Amino acid sequence: MPTPKYLVRSDNGRIFAYTPQLASLPTMMESMDLEEAQMLSRKRGGNPTASRGPDPEPNDTPANEGQGENDEFVISKANKDELEAFAKEQFDVDLDKRKKVDDLRAEVMELVQANEG
Known part of the structure; x- marks a missing residue:
């Protein structure tokens, strides 16, 4: 099995x-493809393709929306700029x-998976 x-x-x-x-x-539940x-x-309860809501108040703006707890990078929540920076840096x-x-x-x-191991 793949x-x-x-x-x-x-x-x-x-x-x-x-x-x-x-x-x-x-x-964790396993999935073979992104769809x-x-x-x-x-x-x-997740919504990986949700558009951004109204702009948050300045004090509520997170430093990096593509980061989750413990400063982990969360691909499913990252915007285009964050994805671009991550791909370039990593x-x-x-x-x-x-x-x-x-x-x-x-x-x-795909980049992450290709570079594992």
């Missing part, structure tokens, strides 16, 4: 690139920001 490409956290719907360490957690992962995410790859944000997220997920 290795899944994505993991979806069952309690909040967050999508992660597959790693054996994350897959061993009981809260399936996004569907599972929506069912779990993999020395320039992304085409004319693409849809979901396509850029998939591209970054």
